[in-house]
Amino acid sequence: MKKLNFLTKMFWLLMALSASVAVFNSCESDAPNDPTTGGAVSTISLNTNTLSLPVGGDETLFAILTPAGAIENVTVTWSSSSPAVATVSGSGKVTAISEGGAIITARVGSKTATCVVFVSNDIIIATEISLNKTALALAVGGRETLEATVTPADAHVTWTSSNPTIATVVNGTVIAIAAGTATITARSGSQTATCTVIVSNNVVNTHNMTGKINEESFAWRGDARVMGNEISLGGRSDGENYVPRIVLYVPTDVVAGRSYPIGPDEDCTVLFMDIEGWNIYGSEGMITITEYNKTLQTIKGTFHFSTEAGLFTPAYFITEGSFSYVYEIWF
Numbered sequence: 001m002k003k004l005n006f007l008t009k010m011f012w013l014l015m016a017l018s019a020s021v022a023v024f025n026s027c028e029s030d031a032p033n034d035p036t037t038g039g040a041v042s043t044i045s046l047n048t049n050t051l052s053l054p055v056g057g058d059e060t061l062f063a064i065l066t067p068a069g070a071i072e073n074v075t076v077t078w079s080s081s082s083p084a085v086a087t088v089s090g091s092g093k094v095t096a097i098s099e100g101g102a103i104i105t106a107r108v109g110s111k112t113a114t115c116v117v118f119v120s121n122d123i124i125i126a127t128e129i130s131l132n133k134t135a136l137a138l139a140v141g142g143r144e145t146l147e148a149t150v151t152p153a154d155a156h157v158t159w160t161s162s163n164p165t166i167a168t169v170v171n172g173t174v175i176a177i178a179a180g181t182a183t184i185t186a187r188s189g190s191q192t193a194t195c196t197v198i199v200s201n202n203v204v205n206t207h208n209m210t211g212k213i214n215e216e217s218f219a220w221r222g223d224a225r226v227m228g229n230e231i232s233l234g235g236r237s238d239g240e241n242y243v244p245r246i247v248l249y250v251p252t253d254v255v256a257g258r259s260y261p262i263g264p265d266e267d268c269t270v271l272f273m274d275i276e277g278w279n280i281y282g283s284e285g286m287i288t289i290t291e292y293n294k295t296l297q298t299i300k301g302t303f304h305f306s307t308e309a310g311l312f313t314p315a316y317f318i319t320e321g322s323f324s325y326v327y328e329i330w331f
Contacts, residue, residue, distance in 0.1 A: 041074055042066045044111045048160040051104075051115055053086070053096035054123040057189060061092040061115055063106045064164060074108045081105070086117045125189035126155035135196045135295040136184075137326050138167070138176035145173045146195055148186040155188045167197045198296060209235040211303075211321030213244060220245075224299065224327035226252060231299065233323055245273040248287060248303060248323070256292040261285075262305045270305055274316060280307045285318070300324045 043066045051059050063076045078088045082102035087095050094104055096119040104115045128151040136144060146169075148157050159169045166180040174184055176199040184195045209220035220235025233248040249269045254260060260268045262285040272280045285305025292299050302322045309315040 040067075041108050041111050044076075044106060044108055044113045045164055046106060046113045046115050047162065047164065048158065049115055051094060051117045051158060052123055052156055053094070053117065053119050054125060054189070055096050055098060055119060055121050057119075057123075057125070058093055058095045059158070059187065061088070061094060061104060061106065063092070063108070063113060065108065066165070077107045079105050079107070085119055123156045124152060124154055126150040126152070126157070126191045129155075129157065129186060129188050129191040129193045131186055131193045131195050133195050135198070135297075136174060137198050137200065137296045137298055138174070140176050140178060140199060140201055142199075143173060143175045146184065146186070148172060148193065150188055150191075157186050157188050160185045160187070166199055196295075208233070208325055209246065209321060209323045211246075211318055213316055213318050218244070222247075224325035226327055226329045227331055229253070231327055233299070233325055233327075235323070244275050245271075246318070246321075247271040250287065250289075250299075252294075254289045254292060256289050259286055259288040262287055262303065270303075272305075272307060272316065272318070274313055276313070278310070278313045280310070280313060280316070283307045297327050297329070298325065299327060 045064045046061050047064065048061065053059060065074070076092075078090060078092055080086055080088045080102050082100065083097070085096070085098055085100035086102040086104065087097060088104050092106070094117060096117070099119050099121060101119070102117045104117055106113045130149050132147040132149070136146070138144060150157060159172055161167055161169045161182050161184055163180065163182040164177070166176075166178055166182040167184065168175050168177060169184050172186070174197055176197070179199050179201045181199070182197045184197055186193045208222050208224070211218060222234035222236055224231060224233045229252050231250045231252055233250065234245070235247070236245045247270065249271075251267050260266070262268045262270050262283060264281060268287050269281075270283045270285070272283055274280060283305040285303060287301060287303040289299065289301045291301070300323065304319045304321055306317045307313075307315055
């Protein structure tokens with residue numbers, strides 16, 4: 001408990017020192033447009049602001065500069081507030097020397113970014129680590145929490161993002177900042193696991209399907225899931241009683257860029273519930289897969305189909321339909 005209190009006090013002390021360093025440096029001025037002093041750099045940040053390492057452990061920090069082209073024109077210098085606790089190389093590699101705390105500073109001209117480093121022999125390092133997902137698709141502003149599985153179960157894990165301007169990560173929770181790609185890394189000692197994050201400006205799953213039924217336009221919301229060897233692409237309308245509904249059933253071995261027939265005897269089938277609530281299975285048509293990424297669990301395409309008139313139902317013709325999903329794997 002005493003060691004915990006000591007580390008807690010050290011955390012707040014180092015954070016206060018880090019903040020004071022940032023305020024002090026913000027008062028300095030750059031030489032205008034002088035890349036050697038950081039005049040070409042607007043901001044500097046690090047891939048993580050805190051590190052916990054065992055004695056002898058190491059981790060590499062890297063600086064993220066804006067504008068992106070500035071990195072070609074400047075040199076980042078690294079320093080440690082306490083080299084007896086943690087050293088840092090010219091490339092940002094932090095090595096833990098002894099127990100305690102240190103502040104690692106990256107500097108370009110007067111622009112700085114800091115990382116608080118804690119070194120303790122009480123930190124348990126994993127022998128194995130994995131993530132529940134290796135790829136993730138998010139809309140700007142979206143978030144999702146990754147789960148790390150480690151051996152032993154109480155091993156310490158640190159999280160970093162290759163590009164915090166695209167996606168940040170805090171204790172496994174990924175937050176999408178701007179369109180682009182970033183790699184989230186979970187690390188414990190020398191063991192690492194990564195997840196590729198693709199951030200899009202498009203809002204995922206707002207309107208999964210659009211189309212026309214007998215020339216009347218509809219927008220459907222719904223969900224998609226893999227059950228065994230089949231993907232169900234569901235949609236319900238925004239109208240009263242959430243009908244009509246459409247569920248497309250597509251095999252998981254479909255290929256992007258190909259078209260497949262829809263029909264009761266085909267691999268691709270459709271369930272259509274009309275505005276009276278009748279389920280109509282005997283539909284025929286075509287579905288085209290335009291995008292399909294099993295890693296990111298995304299699928300897009302277009303479809304059209306028609307139904308025959310029944311004893312209580314008229315014939316329907318659905319055309320100009322399209323869909324875009326991020327699907328879940330159920331079983």
